Amino acid sequence: MCLRASVGESERCKIASAPEAVFVGPMRRLDQLLANLGYCSRREARAWVEGGRVCVRGKPARDPGEKALPSEVTVDGAPLDHPEGVLLLLHKPLGLVCSHEVREGPSVYDLLPDRWRQRNPVITSIGRLDKDTSGLLLLTDQAPLVHRLTSPKHKVAKRYRAELDGPADPAWGELFAAGTLVLTGEKAPCAPATLRILSSTTVELTLTEGKYHQVRRMFAHFGRNVIALHRSHFGDLELTSLAPGQWRELPLTHFGPSAS
Numbered sequence: 001m002c003l004r005a006s007v008g009e010s011e012r013c014k015i016a017s018a019p020e021a022v023f024v025g026p027m028r029r030l031d032q033l034l035a036n037l038g039y040c041s042r043r044e045a046r047a048w049v050e051g052g053r054v055c056v057r058g059k060p061a062r063d064p065g066e067k068a069l070p071s072e073v074t075v076d077g078a079p080l081d082h083p084e085g086v087l088l089l090l091h092k093p094l095g096l097v098c099s100h101e102v103r104e105g106p107s108v109y110d111l112l113p114d115r116w117r118q119r120n121p122v123i124t125s126i127g128r129l130d131k132d133t134s135g136l137l138l139l140t141d142q143a144p145l146v147h148r149l150t151s152p153k154h155k156v157a158k159r160y161r162a163e164l165d166g167p168a169d170p171a172w173g174e175l176f177a178a179g180t181l182v183l184t185g186e187k188a189p190c191a192p193a194t195l196r197i198l199s200s201t202t203v204e205l206t207l208t209e210g211k212y213h214q215v216r217r218m219f220a221h222f223g224r225n226v227i228a229l230h231r232s233h234f235g236d237l238e239l240t241s242l243a244p245g246q247w248r249e250l251p252l253t254h255f256g257p258s259a260s
C-alpha cells in the first residue's frame, strides 16, 4: 500500500510495510511530468491523457492532474524516457559551442534527441569547452552534480592535449606545479597543474579547475599559442571508442551515490 506523505514541496511515496519509512521517489502530476521530460506542453498533456495515451500502473489515466510515480507511468505503452535524469559522456567535436543561446551558433545540445532538448531542468554541460576545443564533455540535468564537479574544491582532474605554435620548455612545468602562476586579469593563482611534454610542440596538461580559456592562457603566459586543444580525460573517465559527435550514457551514480 502506498501512503502519500508531504515532504517539503514534493510528495513522495512511503512504503508503509517497511520497518522504517522508505522514500522511493517523488509523486508528480502527469501533465507536469510529461512537460518536464520534454514530451509535450502541459496543455497538450491534457489531450494525451484524454486520448488514452498515458497509463498509470497499466490503466489509462483520466486526469492530467493525477499524481503518480514516474516509474508507474507509460506513454503509448512505453516507460517514461529517463525520468530519474541523465548523465552523458560526449565526444565534443570542433566547431560547436557549449551554450543554449541560439545566437551563439551550432551547439553541443543540437546533438541530443529533440525530446531531451525540451527537458526541464535542462541538460547542460559540466564545465565548458571552447568552440575550438574537442574532446570529453559531460552533460547532465543534475544541478548538484554540475556544482560538485566544477568546484575547484573537489579537485577533479581534467587532462588536455595541446599543440603549440612553438617548442615547449620543461621549465614551465615547475611554475605550473608550484601553483603560483597568476594569469592576466586574475587575482588568485592557478591551482597546481601537471605538464608532460610529449614532443617538442605537443604537451599534456592536467588541471583541477576550469578558469576561462585556462589552458590557452597558461601557455600564452610563455608567449605560445595553442593551435589545437583536446580534452582526453575527466576524473576517471577517458574518451575511448567514441567518434566526434557521439555520446554514451553513464550511470547517475558514476561519481558517487549522492549528486549533492
Ligand code: URA
Binding pocket: 128, 129, 130, 131, 133, 212, 213, 214, 215, 216, 217, 229
Ligand atoms: N582551456 C581552454 O583554454 N579551453 C578549453 O576549451 C578548455 C580549457
